Amino acid sequence: MVDALTLQEITAGYQGSVVLRSVSLSVPVGQNVAIVGPNGAGKSTLLKAISGLVSVKEGSIRINGNDTTNWPPEKIVSAGVVHVPEGRQVFPGLSVEENLWLGGYTKPSRREDLLADVLDLFPRLKERLRQAADSLSGGEQQMLAIGRGLMAEPQVLMLDEPTLGLAPVIVDLMIDALENLRSRKELSLLVVEQSVQLTRGLCEHAYILVDGKIAASGATDEVINDDMMKIYLGTH
Amino acid sequence: MQDLVNGLAQGAIYSLAGVGLVLIFSVVRVPNFAHGEPVMVAAMLPVTLMALFNMPLALALVLGVVAAIALGIFFSVAIFSRLSKYPEVSLLIISLALVVMISSLAVMFWGDAARQTPGSPSTVLNWGGVRIPVMWIIIFFMALAATVALDAFIRYTTPGRAMRAMALNPFAAKLMGIPVARYHALAFGIGSGLAGVAGALFSLAFAVQSSMGAAIALKAFIVIIFAGMGSIWGAFAGGLLLGLVESYGASYLSSGYRDTFGFIFLLGVLLIKPNGLFARRANG
Secondary structure (H helix, E strand, O other): OOOOEEEEEEEEEEOOEEEEEEEEEEEOOOOOEEEEOOOOOOHHHHHHHHOOOOOEEEEEEEEOOEEOOOOOHHHHHHHOEEEEOOOOOOOOOOEHHHHHHHHOOOOHHHHHHHHHHHHHHOHHHHHOOOOEHHHOOHHHHHHHHHHHHHOOOOOEEEEEOOOOOOOHHHHHHHHHHHHHHHOOOOOEEEEEOOOHHHHHHHOOEEEEEEOOEEEEEEEHHHHOOHHHHHHHHOOO | OHHHHHHHHHHHHHHHHHHHHHHHHHHHOOOOHHHHHHHHHHHHHHHHHHHHHOOOHHHHHHHHHHHHHHHHHHHHHHHHHHHOOOOHHHHHHHHHHHHHHHHHHHHHHHOOOOEOOOOOOOOEEEEOOEEEEHHHHHHHHHHHHHHHHHHHHHHHOHHHHHHHHHHHOHHHHHHOOOOHHHHHHHHHHHHHHHHHHHHHHHHHHOOEOOOOHHHHHHHHHHHHHHHOOOOHHHHHHHHHHHHHHHHHHHHHOOHHHHHHHHHHHHHHHHHHOOOOOOOOOOOO
16 A cells, blocks of 8 residues: 655755755555654754645655655645644634635635534634634644644645643643544654653654654664663763 | 725736735735736736737636636646745745746846736726726626635635645645645635735726736735735735735835735834734634
8 A cells, every 4th residue: 555655865954954854754654653753853943844834855755655755845745744843833813714715725625514513622622612712722723723624625634743832731631632633544643842741652663853853763662772872861 | 095996906907916816925924025026917917818819808808817827827837836845035036036037038038117907998997086997806806706705616626625734734734635735726726816816906997017017926925925825805905905005105105106005004014013913823
């Protein structure tokens, strides 16, 4: 079976500086993959390279076997890979409902079904539909950001630090929601996350990214154990 | 009373230009000082078309506006969308370069003589000693109608909402799958089209010339700074206010300084309300 997403030795970065060096990675259909690594390792850049926000200099990115290297972001979304960025990035001043509506930009005919599904997953958003997105709490904004991503009916949903800065009780809610997503056969998650608890519970595979390179990869339990973390992340 | 009418007629033109500029500035963050050039093109072209091809007035006016839209799309596709990673100051300098180039070309082509598009309704109403040309009434209501239409477009249509999303968070808009390059061109096209309508109406009621663009663009900027950048109805009201300031200033102080009153008033506004007269809150 063709993987939902494959990166083959990609090198990418910003003008004048290379951030990712020869990174290879694959996300099998319906399975979840974690990317862990220290700050500044290039985790967010990796997601941006996949979603077309950062240009890829070498190597190739394939979605369902189709070469999507350096496609513009809107075509990546249509191809089935959606990026929920770090810091939530909701549209301030617009209501929760309008934010979700915009998330469904590429799926106008499926909006109603998708909206019902998202509100099912995050019942809190249902109570806040008419409220301005920037008036929500941090946790609710994160739910909105994920819900907005799901409105595009992705095959691969990329989450950048979904629990960063959230209260523990909200983190638990988030884990429940992501667990729920996990059971969906047709959806894969690609998660950048600091919380070991979350990655272990959620992802079958993990990659450790250090200084722009893949330092280790494999089954999550094998890769993310204390020894490995000490070696690669320098957390003594 | 006559000053009020004069001010509203002139101001409605500024409103239209300002509303177009607000759209461009908020959606794509280009400080487009070349915004006066589509105004000028749509003001100058109809007379030429009528003279060369014996074209009827209405068709010539429409083609003038179409040329303004085309110019706006050209600005977007050929120039500004390719430079979107550069800071606003660089874009500003480029827009100034466009002003110089386009107005020089226009002066080569048309000369710099003032002219007016003939054939507008010449009826002048007289209400208790106040002269109101019918054309001015048409100008006012065209400006109002265009602003209502733009507001509805932004609120209720898919492209309008997509452009609002771009204005609020261009990074997130890309991640929603919104084709930002297409909407960049659309914002420029509509904004310049409104500028074109302003130019066409202007040429029917007042004298225009091929070097007028820079002055109109500056006034459109005054209008949107009044309005606090980013509000369509603020820009509409700001345009009328600028028209009134100029008209009362010219009649009570000195008509020689007509163009300076707007700037003096702008300084006053910025001193008292730095976010603009109609700003609700910081622009997102």
